[in-house]
Each structure stands twice: as structure tokens, then as C-alpha cells.
Amino acid sequence: MRFTRTSKALGIVAIAALALTGCGAGGGSNDGASQSAGDPNKVITAYNSEPQNPLLPANTNETNGGRVINLLFEGLRSYDPDGKAVNALAESIESPDAQNWTIKIKPGQKFTNGEAITAKTFVDTWNFAANSTNLQNNSFFFESIAGYEDVSAVTTEKSADGKTTTTPAPTAESMSGLKATDDSTLTVKLAQPEADWSLRLGYSAFYPLPSAALKDPKTYGENPVGNGPYKLEKTGAWVHDQSISLVKNADYNGTRPAKNGGVTFKFYTDPSPAYTDLQADNLDITDVLPSNATKTYVTDFQDRNATKPVATNGTLNIPGYNPNFQGEAGKLRRQALSYAINREEITKVVFNGTRTPAKAFAPPVIDGFKADLKGSEVLKFDAAKAKDLWAQAEKIQPYDNSKPLQIASNTDGGHKEWIDAVANGFKNNLGIQAEIQPFAKFAEVLNLRKSQELPGLTRAGWQGDYPSLYNFLGPVWATGASSNYEKYSNPEFDKLLQEGLAAKTTDAANDKFNQAQEVLFEDLPGLPLWDYAKPIVWSNNVVKAETGWNGEILYYNITAK
Amino acid sequence: MVRFILRRLLQVIPVFIGTTLLVYYMVFALPGDPIAALFGDRQPPQAVIDTLRSQYHLDEPFWVQYGLFLRNLFTFNLGNDFTGQPIAATLARVFPVTAMLAVEALIIQAVFGVAFGVFAGLRRGGWFDSTVLVASLVVIAVPTFVLGFVFQLIFGVNLGWAKPTVGASADWGNLLLPAVVLGLVSFAYVLRLTRASVSESMNADYVRTATAKGLSRPRVVLAHILRNSLIPVVTYLGANLGGLMGGAIVTEGIFNVPGVGNKLYQAVLRTEGPTIVSIVSVLVLVFVAANLLVDLLYAWLDPRIRYDQ
Numbered sequence: 016m017r018f019t020r021t022s023k024a025l026g027i028v029a030i031a032a033l034a035l036t037g038c039g040a041g042g043g044s045n046d047g048a049s050q051s052a053g054d055p056n057k058v059i060t061a062y063n064s065e066p067q068n069p070l071l072p073a074n075t076n077e078t079n080g081g082r083v084i085n086l087l088f089e090g091l092r093s094y095d096p097d098g099k100a101v102n103a104l105a106e107s108i109e110s111p112d113a114q115n116w117t118i119k120i121k122p123g124q125k126f127t128n129g130e131a132i133t134a135k136t137f138v139d140t141w142n143f144a145a146n147s148t149n150l151q152n153n154s155f156f157f158e159s160i161a162g163y164e165d166v167s168a169v170t171t172e173k174s175a176d177g178k179t180t181t182t183p184a185p186t187a188e189s190m191s192g193l194k195a196t197d198d199s200t201l202t203v204k205l206a207q208p209e210a211d212w213s214l215r216l217g218y219s220a221f222y223p224l225p226s227a228a229l230k231d232p233k234t235y236g237e238n239p240v241g242n243g244p245y246k247l248e249k250t251g252a253w254v255h256d257q258s259i260s261l262v263k264n265a266d267y268n269g270t271r272p273a274k275n276g277g278v279t280f281k282f283y284t285d286p287s288p289a290y291t292d293l294q295a296d297n298l299d300i301t302d303v304l305p306s307n308a309t310k311t312y313v314t315d316f317q318d319r320n321a322t323k324p325v326a327t328n329g330t331l332n333i334p335g336y337n338p339n340f341q342g343e344a345g346k347l348r349r350q351a352l353s354y355a356i357n358r359e360e361i362t363k364v365v366f367n368g369t370r371t372p373a374k375a376f377a378p379p380v381i382d383g384f385k386a387d388l389k390g391s392e393v394l395k396f397d398a399a400k401a402k403d404l405w406a407q408a409e410k411i412q413p414y415d416n417s418k419p420l421q422i423a424s425n426t427d428g429g430h431k432e433w434i435d436a437v438a439n440g441f442k443n444n445l446g447i448q449a450e451i452q453p454f455a456k457f458a459e460v461l462n463l464r465k466s467q468e469l470p471g472l473t474r475a476g477w478q479g480d481y482p483s484l485y486n487f488l489g490p491v492w493a494t495g496a497s498s499n500y501e502k503y504s505n506p507e508f509d510k511l512l513q514e515g516l517a518a519k520t521t522d523a524a525n526d527k528f529n530q531a532q533e534v535l536f537e538d539l540p541g542l543p544l545w546d547y548a549k550p551i552v553w554s555n556n557v558v559k560a561e562t563g564w565n566g567e568i569l570y571y572n573i574t575a576k
Numbered sequence: 577m578v579r580f581i582l583r584r585l586l587q588v589i590p591v592f593i594g595t596t597l598l599v600y601y602m603v604f605a606l607p608g609d610p611i612a613a614l615f616g617d618r619q620p621p622q623a624v625i626d627t628l629r630s631q632y633h634l635d636e637p638f639w640v641q642y643g644l645f646l647r648n649l650f651t652f653n654l655g656n657d658f659t660g661q662p663i664a665a666t667l668a669r670v671f672p673v674t675a676m677l678a679v680e681a682l683i684i685q686a687v688f689g690v691a692f693g694v695f696a697g698l699r700r701g702g703w704f705d706s707t708v709l710v711a712s713l714v715v716i717a718v719p720t721f722v723l724g725f726v727f728q729l730i731f732g733v734n735l736g737w738a739k740p741t742v743g744a745s746a747d748w749g750n751l752l753l754p755a756v757v758l759g760l761v762s763f764a765y766v767l768r769l770t771r772a773s774v775s776e777s778m779n780a781d782y783v784r785t786a787t788a789k790g791l792s793r794p795r796v797v798l799a800h801i802l803r804n805s806l807i808p809v810v811t812y813l814g815a816n817l818g819g820l821m822g823g824a825i826v827t828e829g830i831f832n833v834p835g836v837g838n839k840l841y842q843a844v845l846r847t848e849g850p851t852i853v854s855i856v857s858v859l860v861l862v863f864v865a866a867n868l869l870v871d872l873l874y875a876w877l878d879p880r881i882r883y884d885q
Contacts, residue, residue, distance in 0.1 A: 065659075067659050068660065076620065077615070147621065147623050150627055151624075152615070152621075152624060153620075154620075154621055169621075169622070178635065180626050180630070180635075181625075183623045254744060255661060255665075255666070255669065256670070256834045256838075257743065257834050258744040281743050282743070283741075283743075283832050284829065284832065284838050284841065284842055285829055285832070287830070288728075288829070288830060288831065288832040289741075291728055291729070291732065291733060292739075292741050292743075292832075295733040295736065295739070295740045297732075297740055297741065455607075456607075456613060458609055458610070458612045458613030461609075461612050462609050462612055465612075497619060
């Protein structure tokens with residue numbers, strides 16, 4: 016998942032402008048009788064930006080496209096507002112051993128073009144998505160299925176100047192573990208047992224596609240036909256850089272029925288104009304606030320805002336290649352750094368309550384979350400302890416204080432404020448120099464993270480793809496994992512993750528994952544900072560709105576006045 | 577005349593190659609990997625990254641990339657941007673919107689600027705002149721983005737006279753508010769330029785002669801004073817049109833206008849060389865055309881000016 020990185024090019028001025036709104040905000044709420052009932056046919060306008068790719072579920076790994084995809088499609092399962100996975104297209108999902116899964120599909124399900132959705136639909140869609148020649152961004156979501164390595168195979172060539180190029184070279188057309196025994200039965204064999212596999216089936220990568228999509232994905236992606244609570248208003252409803260219009264799908268009979276007539280996403284390149292539009296009721300809802308509004312939205316939108324914890328967290332990663340943080344002394348120093356961060360105060364002062372201090376490596380909204388894990392006491396601010404640990408480390412190996420400890424981050428997303436606060440904590444409590452290492456763009460930091468060239472610490476964030484503890488641990492901290500850029504590796508951690516995946520029940524799996532987290536607390540390859548809460552605001556045209564477990568607005572649940 | 581136009585058009589070639597080369601090189605020199613920037617913390621499979629990279633020739637050296645861009649340009653195939661959208665379609669979408677905005681702003685500043693300037697210049701030192709001078713100074717002193725936010729708030733949010741943003745509904749009416757903001761600063765300059773040259777030509781010999789001949793006051797003002805005063809104003813307006821087309825980034829950002837400035841800003845954020853340079857290429861042509869038009873207007877305004885010597 017990609018982070019929406021707000022730009023604040025116009026931010027400073029916006030503060031001045033927003034200060035003026037104090038005198039004129041209001042407009043008053045309409046307290047007529049219509050308020051409670053809501054108009055089921057009214058169309059809601061919502062904030063979004065231009066999606067990056069043609070709208071194919073397995074290719075959409077950024078929030079702009081994700082908002083649309085999740086309304087256009089319905090998967091085997093879906094997530095309720097609290098993040099609980101419930102069966103949607105699936106009638107039942109069963110497995111005796113967490114490795115061989117039998118999925119029964121509800122009869123009579125159709126795409127909006129009339130094409131029936133059967134077990135074969137899923138076999139074809141998933142084989143398409145996993146096939147490396149189709150270059151789908153989310154293809155690795157199918158990696159657990161037996162035979163994935165055949166359809167996803169690539170060849171890597173090294174040219175004379177040392178550059179490597181990876182080209183798709185699948186050796187099979189379909190995954191051997193994926194079979195449609197009859198129209199309503201899908202059997203899936205995984206390469207190894209994975210207890211939380213069925214939790215993933217609500218994620219967009221697993222949505223079904225009609226046959227036209229597989230023949231010509233690019234054309235289809237401009238005018239996608241799905242099976243979700245909404246459909247495109249008409250062919251060409253996606254006007255690039257401007258808007259995309261969805262209307263209620265009258266034939267939809269799933270778990271997320273639309274309570275409004277449709278959703279029109281208006282595209283913005285910056286959240287500031289959207290905020291102004293909301294104040295004038297020219298836009299109905301947004302989940303992206305300009306960085307200068309995080310303190311004012313509660314008063315600007317009295318009774319028209321909500322803030323809910325979401326499955327996203329932030330960490331401060333400590334690369335293992337930094338000589339200051341290696342060995343026994345390094346371990347003590349990592350703990351000292353963690354004790355020196357006053358999470359309580361920063362979340363209150365800088366983030367105004369839109370973040371809460373981290374309690375573990377995963378946020379509390381995730382099923383199986385446990386506070387007070389062994390080693391989690393390092394997350395509490397304790398200046399004396401920090402000083403003490405740092406002094407102990409000094410005795411083992413002196414710290415090189417010739418250069419300041421740098422904290423790398425892109426500065427276009429409002430990160431500078433809290434990094435300054437963290438750096439000050441290091442300075443005041445540990446007596447070392449510390450400062451932000453600013454980058455104009457996220458990509459620059461990412462490149463240096465990948466090539467292991469950052470001199471100091473780096474900011475990292477993770478948004479859950481599906482509500483599972485594993486999703487916050489595996490992709491980020493397992494050896495060789497796709498987002499483990501600092502290349503942390505601990506065989507014990509990997510082993511506990513594998514045991515968790517192989518567990519028969521979710522509870523047993525979560526026990527193992529929590530044990531794995533205790534290994535992370537021992538090693539501290541990254542310092543958990545805080546968990547995110549997502550504020551949303553809405554216009555006078557909306558009765559009430561809320562966000563789901565991942566911070567996405569539940570557009571289908573919005574009622575209009 | 578024809579030779580003059582041809583010569584000017586030939587000048588376009590070095591200007592065009594120079595600007596595109598420079599801009600392309602600056603984009604090329606920007607740090608960061610544009611393909612990695614397309615994705616966030618969650619990177620796609622390596623094969624996707626490598627395919628995109630070779631598709632957009634990002635693995636080639638600068639001269640090859642620039643050469644390929646020029647080849648594409650001359651075969652009228654601008655290719656796709658990093659999100660797979662054809663660049664030509666993007667240009668066809670954004671330029672009409674910005675052209676509408678620019679023309680509206682140009683009309684506002686030309687009509688009101690010249691009219692106010694003439695009145696102020698004719699009654700130099702009068703109450704109208706003094707008021708307008710002070711007001712225009714205030715407008716020039718306040719940055720465009722402040723004006724933008726304040727106007728948006730007053731007329732868009734508080735009074736509700738106009739939609740606070742333009743978005744998908746870009747028409748003459750909805751673009752009026754951003755056009756006023758965009759045209760306001762130049763309006764002040766046009767006003768002051770007109771005022772200065774009007775009050776200057778009022779004392780000129782030909783004006784005295786015209787009055788002495790017994791011509792009516794309106795005839796003297798329109799045919800003699802105004803026409804001769806327009807040369808510096810037209811020069812300014814011509815140069816301004818190019819600026820309005822390309823430099824509306826701030827205004828388009830505030831009012832969410834889906835035009836050139838907004839697209840350019842996004843393309844720069846994404847270090848999308850081809851998109852940036854394609855937009856700049858069109859802007860170069862607009863600049864050159866606007867300047868040529870200004871030069872031709874000179875001859876109409878002042879018959880003494882000849883081109884073919």
C-alpha cells in the first residue's frame with residue numbers, strides 16, 4: 016500500500032487563510048425532519064486523486080485507485096467496519112490443515128455485464144494476476160499458492176556494465192494448486208500451511224474479473240465492469256485528472272449495500288482546495304486533510320467529523336550496517352534511543368491526537384494484538400534509563416559523535432515537525448547531536464534505503480493490506496521480505512513467523528506472531544513510534560460517515576440529506 | 577512582411593531545441609528514481625520495475641533519451657506518461673482549460689486595465705487617479721496566492737457567489753474567479769502603464785494639433801492618445817499571455833483547475849521528463865506566437881514601423 020503524501024507547497028499561506036475561516040465558518044446544519052432518514056438516491060461527492068493505473072484490482076496498490084476498486088468489486092470475503100473478515104461471495108471457506116482449502120461460492124452471482132461468477136472465474140483471474148508477463152503490481156499476494164513460482168518466474172540478466180534486468184519468463188500458464196472442481200467449488204492448495212490465508216481473501220488483489228478484462232486489461236481498466244455495490248455511471252465515467260462517477264448497482268446483494276445513490280470522486284492534486292470545497296458544501300467528504308488543518312478540523316466541522324484508529328503505524332528504523340549500532344553496545348544504544356522518545360507528548364502536541372503512542376509492532380485494531388509484550392517497556396519515555404543505557408554502551412565502545420545522528424525523511428508530508436521533536440529528545444536526553452536529513456521526495460529516501468546508503472536512521476510507515484498480525488511483521492521484518500529495506504534478519508524471528516503461519520487456529524497463530532514480536536523488541540531493528548488514527552470531515556449534505564479498519568471511508572454506508 | 581514572419585518562424589527552431597534540451601536535462605538531473613517514486617513502501621515485483629524502466633528508456637544515457645524524445649515529437653507520437661496515459665491526450669485535455677483561463681484573465685486585465693488607466697491618465701492628480709494608484713499598489717504588493725485564498729474564502733465559502741474550486745466543471749463561469757485572481761496583478765501593471773503613457777502623450781504635439789484642428793474630445797482620446805499609448809501595453813500583454821499559460825501553477829493549485837499548471841506541477845513531482853518537456857514545448861510555441869503577434873500589432877498601432885528593411 017502506498018502512502019498518500021500530502022504536499023504542502025501552499026501550506027503556509029493556507030494557515031493564514033484558514034485562520035480567517037473562524038469568522039465565517041458555519042452555514043448551520045439543516046435540522047429538518049429529513050436528517051435522520053437520509054435520501055437513498057442522492058449522489059455523494061468524495062475526495063480522491065487521479066488513480067495511477069488502469070483500474071484492475073491486482074494492479075492497484077495505491078490509495079487513489081483503491082478507493083474506486085473497493086466500491087466496484089466484491090471478493091470472496093469482505094471486511095466489516097471493525098476489520099473482521101466475513102464471507103461475501105464465498106458461502107463457506109474450510110480447511111482441515113491450513114494448507115488445503117475448499118471454498119464454496121454462492122450461486123447466481125453475476126458481474127454487472129451479466130457474466131456469471133463461478134469457481135473458474137477465480138481460477139482464471141488469479142492465474143492472470145500471478146503471471147509475471149501481466150506485470151501486476153500485487154502479484155506477490157498469490158505467492159502462498161502452490162505453483163506460484165512457475166507462473167511468476169523471471170529471468171535475470173546481467174549486462175556488461177553490471178546492471179541487472181529482470182524479464183518475465185513464466186514456465187506454466189496456471190498455478191498447480193488452484194482448481195475449479197465444479198461451478199461452485201474452488202480448491203486451493205498452498206505451498207505450506209498458512210493459518211491466516213483466508214483473512215487475505217477480502218483484499219482487492221483477490222477480486223474476480225470478467226473474461227473481457229483478461230483479454231485486454233488496458234482497455235478494460237479504463238471502463239471496469241465489476242460486481243460490487245457500485246458500477247461506473249456509464250462508459251467513459253472516468254474523466255482523467257477530473258473525476259470518476261459511480262452509481263448504485265441495483266443487482267448487488269452482498270454484505271455492503273449502498274445507502275446512497277452513487278459516489279462521484281472529484282480529483283484534487285492538493286488537499287487544501289478540497290478542504291475549502293467542504294466548507295462551502297461543494298464536496299461531501301474527505302479522508303485527507305491538509306497538514307495545517309489537523310488542529311482546526313474539529314472546530315471547522317463541528318459535529319461533522321470523526322477520528323478512528325486505523326491499521327497503520329510508524330517506526331524509526333535503525334539500519335544494521337551503521338557501526339554505531341552494532342554489537343552489544345549497539346543493542347544498548349537502540350534501547351536508549353527508544354527510551355529517549357517522548358511518544359506521549361509528541362502525539363499530543365504535534366499530532367493533536369491523530370496518532371497514539373505505539374504499544375507494539377502492530378496497531379491495536381488488528382485481531383490478536385497484545386499490549387505489554389515482553390520488552391515493550393522500551394516504548395515508555397524514561398530519560399534516566401536512556402542516559403544510563405547510553406553510558407553503559409559508551410563503556411563497551413565509544414560513540415562516534417563527530418557527525419550528528421541523521422533521521423532521513425521526505426519533508427513533503429508534514430514529517431519535519433515530529434522528527435525535530437524526536438531529534439531534540441535525543442539531544443536533551445542522550446547528549447548527542449541529532450537532526451533531520453531532509454529529502455524533497457519519498458523516492459530519494461527509498462532509493463538510499465534500498466542501496467543501504469543512509470548514514471543514520473530512517474522513518475518508515477506501514478499500512479495493513481489485510482487485518483492480520485502477520486501482515487505487519489512478515490513483509491517488513493522477515494529475512495528477504497519485499498519491504499524489509501534495512502535487511503534485518505533473525506532466524507529465530509523467521510522461524511516463529513513460519514510456525515505461526517502453520518498453526519491450525521488463528522489464536523495459536525497469533526500467539527506465535529506475538530512471540531515473534533518479542534524477538535523484535537529484543538533486537539529493536541526499528542523503534543515503534545505511533546499508531547495512526549484517521550480523521551475525516553463531511554459536508555452539511557451528509558448525515559453521518561465512518562471509516563473502516565484500514566482508514567478507508569465506508570462510502571456505501573454514507574447517507575445523504 | 578512575409579519575410580519578417582518567416583525569419584521569426586525560423587528563429588523558433590534554435591529556441592525550441594535550446595529550451596527542450598535545457599528542461600530535459602534539468603529533469604534528468606533531478607535526484608531520485610521516478611519509477612520507485614510511483615510506488616510507496618510497497619514495491620511491485622522487480623520485473624514490473626524493470627519493464628517500466630526499459631519502456632520509458634530510463635536505463636538509457638541522457639542523449640539517447642533526449643534523441644528518442646525529439647524523434648517522437650517529430651513523428652507526432654508523444655508516447656505515454658508513467659501512468660500509461662497518452663501524453664497527447666493529456667495535452668489536449670489541459671491546454672483548452674488553461675487557454676480559457678488565460679484568455680479570460682487577459683480580457684479582464686486588458687479591458688479594465690486600459691479603461692481605468694485612460695481615465696486615470698486623463699485626469700491626472702484627480703480623486704479617481706489617486707484612488708486607483710493606491711489600490712493598484714496594494715494589488716501588486718499582495719502575492720497572488722494570498723489573493724487566491726482570500727477571494728476563494730470570501731466569494732466561494734462565505735458569500736457563496738462562486739464555486740470555491742473548478743474541478744471537472746471548467747467553463748467560462750466557473751473560471752471567472754480564478755481568472756480574476758490571475759489577472760489582477762497584471763491588471764494593476766496594465767493600468768499603471770496605460771496611465772503613464774496616456775498622460776505623457778497628452779502633452780505631445782500631435783495631440784495639440786488634433787485638438788487645434790477642432791477634433792472632438794472622444795476622437796482625440798481614442799484615435800490619437802489611446803492608440804499611441806498602447807504600444808508598451810501591448811508589449812506587456814503579449815509577454816504576459818505566455819506567462820498566464822504556463823505560470824498559473826499557484827492559481828490552478830488553489831482553485832483545483834485541471835489545467836497546464838496543475839499537470840506540470842504533478843509531472844515535476846513525479847520527475848516525468850517526457851510530460852514536462854511536452855508541455856514546455858507547447859508553451860514555447862505559445863510564447864513565440866504571442867511575441868510575433870505583438871510585433872505585428874506594432875505596425876497597426878504605429879504606421880511608421882516597417883518590417884522589411
